[in-house]
Amino acid sequence: MAEHGVEKLLLIVEDDESLARTLKRSFERREYRVLTAASHDDVVELLKTESPGFAVVDLKLNGASGLACVQTLHAHDEDMNIVVLTGFASIATAVEAIKLGARHYLAKPSNTDDIEKAFGKTEGDTDVELGTRPSTIKTLEWERIQQTLADADFNISEAARRLGIHRRTLARKLLKRQVK
Incomplete structure (x- = not known):
């Protein structure tokens, strides 16, 4: 349960009990000690x-923003390795998550x-492939919706x-573009 004698303690903040349980079991097999929380108050x-x-x-916790959890976790320990997992991926929420202390941001499904x-991945990657396709009006609309949702603390x-x-x-x- 330890890497070089140091315990790997992981917190999973996820309100979907089934996903939380699946992730917990999977990380326990990788020798992490896993704790779970379903809300900011639990954290x-x-x-x-x-x-x-x-x-x-998770970015969206029972209608509330997981960004508050990221901020709280980062304030507790600036060195904590935080990954945001979301079914509602957008540039706006990715930027906010990183600003608040997340190290990485992954769209569901992620294993x-x-x-x-x-x-x-603790460093940025200057070799990441740059997109060559210009943004469409639909993409710009989606980004605006996501930014506004984040600004409104995910209150629809x-x-x-x-x-x-x-x-x-x-x-x-939102239902049309939802990422599972």
Whole structure:
């Protein structure tokens, strides 16, 4: 359960019990000691007695933003290796996650190998492939929606108001582009 005599303590912040359980078992097989939390309040309570070196944080927790968890975890330990995992990937939320202390940002579906590889990436990569395709209007709309959602703490009604569209219209757009 240790790497070079040091325990690998991982916190999984995920409100989907099935996914949390699957990730927990998979990381335990890789000799991590795994703790789980389903909300920001759970994280705050857990940090009173534990100090994980690794964390996997779902971006959307029961309608709330996982970004608050990233901020709290980073404030607790600036060296914690935090990976954000999301089904609602966007440039806006990726930038905010990194600013708040995450080391990496992965879109679902991601497996244990992807997450562990992200833990190992502590430096930026200047050789990353640059996209050559210009942004489409649909992509720009999606990015604007994601930025507004993040700004509204993932409150769909408030985001719809800020975007000047009906709440149901926004909900339909989100369901259409949802990443599983």
